[in-house]
Amino acid sequence: xxxxxxxxxxxxxxxxxxxxxxxxxxxxxxxxxxxxxxxxxxxxxxxxxxxxxxxxxxxxxxxxxxxxxxxxxxxxxxxxxxxxxxxxxxxxxxxxxxxxxxxxxxxxxxxxxxxxxxxxxxxxxxxxxxxxxxxxxxxxxxxxxxxxxxxxxxxxxxxxxxxxxxxxxxxxxxxxxxxxxxxxxxxxxxxxxxxxxxxxxxxxxxxxxxxxxxxxxxxxxxxxxxxxxxxxxxxxxxxxxxxxxxxxxxxxxxxxxxxxxxxxxxxxxxxxxxxxxxxxxxxxxxxxxxxxxxxxxxxxxxxxxxxxxxxxxxxxxxxxxxxxxxxxxxxxxxxxxxxxxxxxxxxxxxxxxxxxxxxxxxxxxxxxxxxxxxxxxxxxxxxxxxxxxxxxxxxxxxxxxxxxxxxxxxxxxxxxxxxxxxxxxxxxxxxxxxxxxxxxxxxxxxxxxxxxxxxxxxxxxxxxxxxxxxxxxxxxxxxxxxxxxxxxxxxxxxxxxxxxxxxxxxxxxxxxxxxxxxxxx
Amino acid sequence: xxxxxxxxxxxxxxxxxxxxxxxxxxxxxxxxxxxxxxxxxxxxxxxxxxxxxxxxxxxxxxxxxxxxxxxxxxxxxxxxxxxxxxxxxxxxxxxxxxxxxxxxxxxxxxxxxxxxxxxxxxxxxxxxxxxxxxxxxxxxxxxxxxxxxxxxxxxxxxxxxxxxxxxxxxxxxxxxxxxxxxxxxxxxxxxxxxxxxxxxxxxxxxxxxxxxxxxxxxxxxxxxxxxxxxxxxxxxxxxxxxxxxxxxxxxxxxxxxxxxxxxxxxxxxxxxxxxxxxxxxxxxxxxxxxxxxxxxxxxxxxxxxxxxxxxxxxxxxxxxxxxxxxxxxxxxxxxxxxxxxxxxxxxxxxxxxxxxxxx
Numbered sequence: 001x002x003x004x005x006x007x008x009x010x011x012x013x014x015x016x017x018x019x020x021x022x023x024x025x026x027x028x029x030x031x032x033x034x035x036x037x038x039x040x041x042x043x044x045x046x047x048x049x050x051x052x053x054x055x056x057x058x059x060x061x062x063x064x065x066x067x068x069x070x071x072x073x074x075x076x077x078x079x080x081x082x083x084x085x086x087x088x089x090x091x092x093x094x095x096x097x098x099x100x101x102x103x104x105x106x107x108x109x110x111x112x113x114x115x116x117x118x119x120x121x122x123x124x125x126x127x128x129x130x131x132x133x134x135x136x137x138x139x140x141x142x143x144x145x146x147x148x149x150x151x152x153x154x155x156x157x158x159x160x161x162x163x164x165x166x167x168x169x170x171x172x173x174x175x176x177x178x179x180x181x182x183x184x185x186x187x188x189x190x191x192x193x194x195x196x197x198x199x200x201x202x203x204x205x206x207x208x209x210x211x212x213x214x215x216x217x218x219x220x221x222x223x224x225x226x227x228x229x230x231x232x233x234x235x236x237x238x239x240x241x242x243x244x245x246x247x248x249x250x251x252x253x254x255x256x257x258x259x260x261x262x263x264x265x266x267x268x269x270x271x272x273x274x275x276x277x278x279x280x281x282x283x284x285x286x287x288x289x290x291x292x293x294x295x296x297x298x299x300x301x302x303x304x305x306x307x308x309x310x311x312x313x314x315x316x317x318x319x320x321x322x323x324x325x326x327x328x329x330x331x332x333x334x335x336x337x338x339x340x341x342x343x344x345x346x347x348x349x350x351x352x353x354x355x356x357x358x359x360x361x362x363x364x365x366x367x368x369x370x371x372x373x374x375x376x377x378x379x380x381x382x383x384x385x386x387x388x389x390x391x392x393x394x395x396x397x398x399x400x401x402x403x404x405x406x407x408x409x410x411x412x413x414x415x416x417x418x419x420x421x422x423x424x425x426x427x428x429x430x431x432x433x434x435x436x437x438x439x440x441x442x443x444x445x446x447x448x449x450x451x452x453x454x455x456x457x458x459x460x461x462x463x464x465x466x467x468x469x470x471x472x473x474x475x476x477x478x479x480x481x482x483x484x485x486x487x488x489x490x491x492x493x494x495x496x497x498x499x500x501x502x503x504x505x506x507x508x509x510x511x512x513x514x515x516x517x518x519x520x521x
Numbered sequence: 522x523x524x525x526x527x528x529x530x531x532x533x534x535x536x537x538x539x540x541x542x543x544x545x546x547x548x549x550x551x552x553x554x555x556x557x558x559x560x561x562x563x564x565x566x567x568x569x570x571x572x573x574x575x576x577x578x579x580x581x582x583x584x585x586x587x588x589x590x591x592x593x594x595x596x597x598x599x600x601x602x603x604x605x606x607x608x609x610x611x612x613x614x615x616x617x618x619x620x621x622x623x624x625x626x627x628x629x630x631x632x633x634x635x636x637x638x639x640x641x642x643x644x645x646x647x648x649x650x651x652x653x654x655x656x657x658x659x660x661x662x663x664x665x666x667x668x669x670x671x672x673x674x675x676x677x678x679x680x681x682x683x684x685x686x687x688x689x690x691x692x693x694x695x696x697x698x699x700x701x702x703x704x705x706x707x708x709x710x711x712x713x714x715x716x717x718x719x720x721x722x723x724x725x726x727x728x729x730x731x732x733x734x735x736x737x738x739x740x741x742x743x744x745x746x747x748x749x750x751x752x753x754x755x756x757x758x759x760x761x762x763x764x765x766x767x768x769x770x771x772x773x774x775x776x777x778x779x780x781x782x783x784x785x786x787x788x789x790x791x792x793x794x795x796x797x798x799x800x801x802x803x804x805x806x807x808x809x810x811x812x813x814x815x816x817x818x819x820x821x822x823x824x825x826x827x828x829x830x831x832x833x834x835x836x837x838x839x840x841x842x843x844x845x846x847x848x849x850x851x852x853x854x855x856x857x858x859x860x861x862x863x864x865x866x867x868x869x870x871x872x873x874x875x876x877x878x879x880x
Contacts, residue, residue, distance in 0.1 A: 100678045104552065104559070104599075131589070136706070137679060198591065199595070200597060201555075294841070301840075406841075
């Protein structure tokens with residue numbers, strides 16, 4: 001039997017679940033604390049209290065006294081640090097690629113307030129590669145050594161290195177890192193090829209954001225580890241990434257940017273797990289907003305758009321979500337009739353009519369309409385039937401329209417409803433075969449964290465290979481990457497293949513992106 | 522000469538409008554826009570010149586960035602390289618230019634003359650020779666008018682410079698310059714055959730820069746007022762809504778250097794129940810509504826995000842996107858029998874008689 005703990009640290013609540021194999025045995029919700037870690041410690045304390053170790057359970061291989069095999073934490077901490085401009089480290093930026101791209105230096109498209117906080121020593125050096133692997137010009141290693149000395153003199157502790165076409169040939173970035181470690185032994189180095197994806201500026205932006213967050217990531221990860229140790233858990237700690245997979249905390253602390261927006265991903269993955277469906281739409285109705293996404297092979301379909309984090313353009317793997325201002329706390333206006341986008345949010349339990357407050361909310365309408373039994377029903381008994389009927393119809397129409405916009409298949413698909421406000425979802429929707437409700441829907445995000453797997457991804461250009469050969473080669477590389485990140489090679493499966501022939505390049509150039517996932521070893 | 526300064530705000534609008542006029546190709550103007558923002562921050566200001574104010578013997582440089590859009594995402598465009606291509610032509614011909622103009626107003630190349638102009642201190646002519654984006658050198662109004670296609674200068678970021686002194690035809694010019702471009706990494710800055718003021722006035726597609734700026738302003742103003750930007754574009758440019766739906770499937774392949782492929786769409790809103798198929802060759806070429814040809818090149822086929830009004834390129838089309846397909850009228854020169862030989866459906870291998878949506 002495998003026992004895993006999943007924790008989701010959201011903006012309002014920290015949720016924790018204990019899973020035994022595929023069964024949720026305990027779930028708790030606690031308020032998120034400003035320091036994040038004391039909230040995690042409290043969630044763990046309550047979870048373990050309610051889940052006293054079964055006497056018969058064998059000790060996990062980890063030797064954990066609660067027989068826990070793994071703990072997975074998903075957190076919005078790093079995203080919030082960028083958005084709120086706090087706890088960021090000033091970084092050195094190394095761009096390798098001159099004489100190409102000289103006019104657009106690192107940080108060129110950052111919001112000025114964020115750049116002011118993060119921009120340290122900036123160096124642009126000769127080197128980099130062409131799309132076909134030839135060097136643009138030889139790498140300026142002497143210039144690199146001089147840059148490393150300036151970084152040391154400036155007292156910087158973290159550096160981001162980005163070289164032209166490094167996802168195809170990482171030699172320049174690797175050499176730069178070697179020189180940096182030689183000249184400034186204690187500096188943390190983020191190399192852009194580790195963050196993948198073609199598109200120099202966006203990849204460099206991700207690299208510099210990552211470099212700015214590694215200090216915070218290290219302290220946070222260590223605090224999580226301490227919170228586990230204080231709870232008596234010795235099982236390995238993993239952090240969840242925005243693609244629904246995990247990395248060992250000791251590895252993940254070097255890549256905090258992968259944790260961006262892992263919350264919605266965990267919620268959708270949890271919905272897939274709890275419903276046993278792999279291809280479906282997911283609707284997560286919270287207190288203020290509703291997110292709708294699409295599951296393919298058990299993973300959220302990704303957005304193709306450029307994703308901005310705190311105003312910085314990146315090419316992160318983010319779930320494609322349609323968000324709208326409708327939730328259990330949405331305010332209902334009587335004339336003209338309107339629902340949301342304004343909401344009482346987490347104050348619903350004080351301000352909603354059924355809870356003794358004075359605001360008419362979506363939850364009050366649902367109670368009056370008999371969709372759910374919450375609070376004091378009598379307090380909404382006098383609402384006009386016409387208002388209740390009209391407001392329910394309005395909310396149903398909003399959901400139906402949004403669901404239809406996210407649907408990409410002509411045939412009917414199931415819709416999994418999760419989140420605290422999922423009673424607002426109508427039972428019948430055009431184009432939806434079935435609205436699926438699941439147990440533990442309110443902690444789907446923590447469940448998603450608990451079940452996370454390990455992934456590997458490759459995005460590169462292949463030449464003069466058949467489509468099949470190119471995909472096979474990319475798959476081999478992705479599998480090797482997943483295995484080194486902690487996946488059991490026997491459990492690897494391919495979840496995404498995308499190939500894009502390239503215009504104006506010779507020799508049948510094909511860009512292939514393959515992603516594989518597997519169970520934790 | 523009537524020169525008017527182009528504001529930084531207009532450059533922003535130009536980037537949005539040019540991406541729409543790219544009809545799926547031409548490459549995103551984003552990196553060129555970043556260069557222009559920087560040049561303007563550093564005090565540059567570019568002026569736009571009314572083409573009818575060009576003297577008959579004025580010398581005009583026609584510029585474009587050439588290469589694979591994907592390579593352009595790694596080897597970032599630089600104003601000094603495009604300026605270098607213009608200077609090479611001046612050195613080769615032994616005379617100075619009076620102005621620069623764009624080869625194609627669709628996509629990133631709309632901003633290349635502005636980058637060159639900012640460095641060289643020259644004005645930009647309010648014109649191009651495609652009125653949109655097309656993949657090859659012979660698909661221009663200058664080629665349709667049988668103007669000479671040489672010489673051409675090609676500048677690389679390293680100290681490589683290529684001059685194509687003569688070419689036997691527009692297609693030969695395309696082949697020779699493409700070969701040189703691939704050698705230097707599939708990205709290069711080029712200055713095409715110089716034009717006289719008379720040639721630009723008679724054979725250019727006039728006022729297309731202003732049109733792209735206006736198009737961008739239409740989208741921006743609709744967004745600010747929370748109006749539908751797609752509808753705003755259609756109204757302002759006398760276009761037509763051809764289809765609205767979700768992308769169900771995208772298939773791509775490259776042959777002869779083209780990114781060819783098809784996208785299938787399922788209808789939404791007024792088009793519920795209908796199906797649409799879009800064929801592209803770098804740019805969108807033909808669209809079929811329920812199996813019947815509905816819109817075809819050279820009419821401009823633009824695919825816009827249904828909510829934001831942002832253009833979507835053939836390389837970024839993807840399963841599940843919610844898009845509006847609109848058609849905008851093509852410049853008249855492309856609709857002549859000679860024009861259709863160069864850029865009509867048959868020039869792209871579709872055995873279809875051209876029928877304009879705007880006829």
